[in-house]
Ligand SMILES: Nc1ncnc2c1ncn2[C@@H]1O[C@H](COP(=O)(O)OP(=O)(O)OP(=O)(O)O)[C@@H](O)[C@H]1O
């Protein structure tokens with residue numbers, strides 16, 4: 357059974373939609389942010405990280421989003437172009453908005469947190485008028501991420517993009533990407549996530565994120581198999597549930613279940629794992645690889661990124677992941 361049908365002969369492989377932000381990662385690691393003094397600036401935002409990862413792997417990648425009319429916005433725009441990401445649908449917001457900032461605290465390799473400054477951010481000013489049907493029609497796949505559903509008009513922009521994607525047989529990936537700072541209630545989150553999830557072909561999220569989406573469906577909560585079957589009743593063909601250092605589980609609509617293991621990492625910080633996993637997993641699916649190979653690729657990419665100080669800068673190229681896997685297997689035998 358062919359789970360996903362990617363239309364061929366399209367100018368773009370992959371379009372990501374959502375936030376383009378800045379990560380400010382503490383340079384003084386293994387201590388609380390109260391004691392840090394300097395930070396390194398990277399492009400951030402989950403969908404941005406995933407798009408950068410896809411482009412590094414060789415996918416022809418575009419982006420739909422808004423950036424602030426300031427130095428940070430221009431920094432992001434340049435970085436996307438340096439990484440061969442099409443920016444024709446990256447709009448500069450001129451309403452006085454700012455760039456979302458994610459200050460990251462690395463108290464220890466396993467104890468990391470993110471302090472997000474997201475008041476009046478440009479990314480949530482994305483509007484339906486920014487969504488081009490002709491642009492989406494050019495792509496094989498579209499990624500949406502949950503945080504873009506948090507406020508209007510970005511919320512409406514996402515739903516319009518979903519309608520265009522379904523109309524033009526663009527495969528839709530939904531990275532749940534829940535960030536509490538941007539939502540006013542769990543009920544609101546669950547309702548809007550569900551409305552979007554019903555239109556998506558592949559869902560990727562942590563157990564906690566799926567529990568949020570299933571807030572009104574206690575039977576599915578905390579039960580991976582019920583979660584997967586719930587979404588197979590809509591458009592979903594693949595549901596991936598990430599479990600941190602315990603790996604990941606993928607369910608497919610044809611009744612199969614796959615358990616993904618991890619690559620032992622020299623962890624610098626844990627965040628970035630999900631975006632790295634998603635980009636490599638999606639890339640593998642678009643190459644027509646079997647699910648286990650896609651999961652292996654995703655896990656290897658995640659292990660590389662969490663062993664690095666950054667997320668976007670550390671997103672690995674194709675050969676880097678291949679060599680990482682080969683070296684791991686060689687050392688194992
Ligand atoms: N400590 C770890 N060591 C090795 N691999 C890991 C580790 N943590 C996560 N991974 C890999 O990364 C994948 C995604 O990580 P996780 O489940 O933490 O997602 P996430 O919460 O979305 O990540 P993020 O912290 O970037 O938001 C896991 O399924 C696993 O394959």
Ligand SMILES: O=C(O)C[C@@H](O)[C@H](O)C(=O)CO
Nearest residue numbers: 379400401402458627628667
């Ligand atoms: O998604 C965010 O806004 C934060 C990211 O920029 C950061 O790199 C991260 O947490 C990735 O998981």
